[in-house]
Amino acid sequence: MKKEFILNLDELDELIKILPREGVIILKGDLASGKTTLVKAIAKAHGVNSDVTSPTFSVMQGYENGIFHYDIYQNGFEGIIKNGLFENFFEEGLHLVEWGDDELENMLKKFDIDYIKICITPHEKGRKYEVCGA
Numbered sequence: 001m002k003k004e005f006i007l008n009l010d011e012l013d014e015l016i017k018i019l020p021r022e023g024v025i026i027l028k029g030d031l032a033s034g035k036t037t038l039v040k041a042i043a044k045a046h047g048v049n050s051d052v053t054s055p056t057f058s059v060m061q062g063y064e065n066g067i068f069h070y071d072i073y074q075n076g077f078e079g080i081i082k083n084g085l086f087e088n089f090f091e092e093g094l095h096l097v098e099w100g101d102d103e104l105e106n107m108l109k110k111f112d113i114d115y116i117k118i119c120i121t122p123h124e125k126g127r128k129y130e131v132c133g134a
Helices: 009-016 035-045 076-082 086-090 102-110
Strands: 002-007 023-029 060-063 067-071 094-098 115-123 126-133
Touching: 002 009, 009 035, 009 126, 023 035, 023 102, 035 067, 035 094, 035 115, 076 102, 102 115
Parallel strands: 023 094, 023 115, 067 094
Antiparallel strands: 002 126, 060 067, 115 126
16 A cells, blocks of 8 residues: 555544554654654544653653554664563554654564554645655
8 A cells, every 4th residue: 555645634534544453664764854743633632631742762652542653763673672662562542653663673573563654745835745665
């Protein structure tokens, strides 16, 4: 599966409606590309009323309704392992991982954990979101 969307912030629901309701979603993109903004929109669509912020220094933040938000910018996949968080991916819920890397993808494949990737890049009409299956 590969789909591409060019959307403004107020159009993110178009993308969110095709995303899985559980599993792992890896978000890739440069700094300030809109990864956390997309996580906020996904969390809101899942009924999260809490303030969603990027867990850059805490690595993972859990929210109501089974939403888990990871940011591994600082330490990559090693940060997941060092903090004992890989086991979380076996739990039901939606796991949103900013800055997911090849090591994370390889481990998800090794343990047969379904995931998709969303690559976000700037576009003259908003942002381009490329959604790819594993």
